[in-house]
Amino acid sequence: MKEIRRSVAPDDLPDVATRLVREQGLSLAALFAIDERSANGRYLLRYVFTDRAAGSLLTLELPVAHDPGTFPSIAATVHAAALYEREIQDLFGLSPVAHPDARRLVHHGNWPDGEFPLRRDFPLGRKPPRAALEQPFRRVEGEGVFEIAVGPVHAGIIEPGHFRFSVAGEPVVNLEARLYYVHRGIEKLCEGETPERVLFFSERISGDETFANSLAYCEAAERIAGIEVPARARYGRVLFAELERLTSHLGDLAGICLDTAYGFGAFQFRMMRGWAYLMADELCGMRFLRSVDRIGGLRRDFAAGKADSLHGQIARIRAELGDTSALIHANNLFIDRVETTGVLSAEAAADLNVTGPGGRASGVRYDVRRDFPYAAYGELGVRVSEHNNGDVNCRMNVKIDECLASLDLMDQALDAMPDGPVLAAVGPLPPHRGAFGLVESPRGENLHWLETDADGNVARYKVRTPSFCAWPALCLAVQGNVVPDFPLINKSFNLSYAGNDL
Numbered sequence: 001m002k003e004i005r006r007s008v009a010p011d012d013l014p015d016v017a018t019r020l021v022r023e024q025g026l027s028l029a030a031l032f033a034i035d036e037r038s039a040n041g042r043y044l045l046r047y048v049f050t051d052r053a054a055g056s057l058l059t060l061e062l063p064v065a066h067d068p069g070t071f072p073s074i075a076a077t078v079h080a081a082a083l084y085e086r087e088i089q090d091l092f093g094l095s096p097v098a099h100p101d102a103r104r105l106v107h108h109g110n111w112p113d114g115e116f117p118l119r120r121d122f123p124l125g126r127k128p129p130r131a132a133l134e135q136p137f138r139r140v141e142g143e144g145v146f147e148i149a150v151g152p153v154h155a156g157i158i159e160p161g162h163f164r165f166s167v168a169g170e171p172v173v174n175l176e177a178r179l180y181y182v183h184r185g186i187e188k189l190c191e192g193e194t195p196e197r198v199l200f201f202s203e204r205i206s207g208d209e210t211f212a213n214s215l216a217y218c219e220a221a222e223r224i225a226g227i228e229v230p231a232r233a234r235y236g237r238v239l240f241a242e243l244e245r246l247t248s249h250l251g252d253l254a255g256i257c258l259d260t261a262y263g264f265g266a267f268q269f270r271m272m273r274g275w276a277y278l279m280a281d282e283l284c285g286m287r288f289l290r291s292v293d294r295i296g297g298l299r300r301d302f303a304a305g306k307a308d309s310l311h312g313q314i315a316r317i318r319a320e321l322g323d324t325s326a327l328i329h330a331n332n333l334f335i336d337r338v339e340t341t342g343v344l345s346a347e348a349a350a351d352l353n354v355t356g357p358g359g360r361a362s363g364v365r366y367d368v369r370r371d372f373p374y375a376a377y378g379e380l381g382v383r384v385s386e387h388n389n390g391d392v393n394c395r396m397n398v399k400i401d402e403c404l405a406s407l408d409l410m411d412q413a414l415d416a417m418p419d420g421p422v423l424a425a426v427g428p429l430p431p432h433r434g435a436f437g438l439v440e441s442p443r444g445e446n447l448h449w450l451e452t453d454a455d456g457n458v459a460r461y462k463v464r465t466p467s468f469c470a471w472p473a474l475c476l477a478v479q480g481n482v483v484p485d486f487p488l489i490n491k492s493f494n495l496s497y498a499g500n501d502l
Helices: 013-022 081-092 195-202 207-225 231-259 263-284 307-329 332-338 346-351 356-360 392-416 466-478 483-493
Strands: 002-007 027-035 042-051 056-065 070-072 095-097 145-150 162-168 172-178 434-441 444-452 458-464
Touching: 013 027, 013 042, 013 056, 013 070, 027 081, 027 444, 027 458, 042 081, 042 444, 056 070, 081 095, 081 466, 162 483, 172 466, 172 483, 195 207, 195 444, 195 458, 207 231, 207 434, 207 444, 231 263, 231 392, 231 434, 231 483, 263 307, 307 332, 307 392, 332 392, 332 483, 346 466, 356 392, 356 444, 356 466, 392 483, 444 466, 466 483
Parallel strands: 002 056, 070 095
Antiparallel strands: 027 042, 042 056, 145 162, 162 172, 434 444, 444 458
């Protein structure tokens, strides 16, 4: 993966960023800050754009002085920047000038003003005094407009999130999501830790994206180390990554059926997900696929002697998935429920950098496995699902397509996996180096930045999972639907709370 870095002046930033997105067709993949005051008395903002056609990253670097601690907002023209700028404001105390909505994002009303936890001089063990600050929702005015508050505690065993619906009659006029109830300060916890210790944290960002997060982290660390991962490990990583994608999508498909009261479909997909977990158990004894990755490859040769058994289990899931897919598509009542429900337009998906199944269902033809190949994907090839209507039906069909493609990739990886070691020797990471890890998680583009300090330990670890970009898109997709459609639309995206609330 090629990366180009360029410095940019504050006055030039809005125009340059807008041209990159609007004229050159690049996408804003991440925006984050680094506290460099101990070295040069300033902060550094990194604006990371993906050039999907060229398979390269372009990073604009903007120095920001501690006083006055402001930087120009680009959110009015590059809409994907809006949440990143609010996040930087909360965590670093840097203010985006002319931001269209500069309310708090990460911090809730109990967090006091003037406390910025990702500044290097904020002690890890500090517990600020509780505050009682107003944190208003956006109000929709007009005759007959009512607000419905849902959460943050929900009836099911799910993570907390508050959803404020504004409705006029039955249709939803506006939906605002307030998250970060499970914010754990993972990026702060990783400061000064060893690379091996941070790998442990990466595996615990989000339970159903364990392997994708550990792989993105390892990819970044391996680029810093300048090592080549053994071929057998690269194919093994494809096997585990596709198994995680398969279990995730099967669970989503079961949830879509359950939220339409289609019990047969739900039970079928849950049964197949159970079969996929049996494969995970045979491979590594852990359905969440923890303790599989290591910097330099895999912890051990998990696939040794298991190819025939795995091929048979893959074939069983493929046959059952094909039959189940045909049955649910023949159910007119079910299809009527999911068609034209929760439409996300192609323009909104592109503007907000919605990737993965949510983006591909709206016509975004992007897959990290194909456009930025990693592990052994460059040798295997990836079939990218093509749908355009952007509704629940299309998101469902993309996930069915990707389940079948994952099964094919697992078969190919097992057949093409050469003999040999699965772990390369890795010494201490070089000091003062930084690199990106970019992978395709089950939910889409997953980007991790890793930077080392003078001792080769972690100075900055920035994680941007695909859910961060897609939560605003979910709120858009709900507009114009009725409130009872929300669980179905929500499940079709199946965004992660923990993966967002770092």
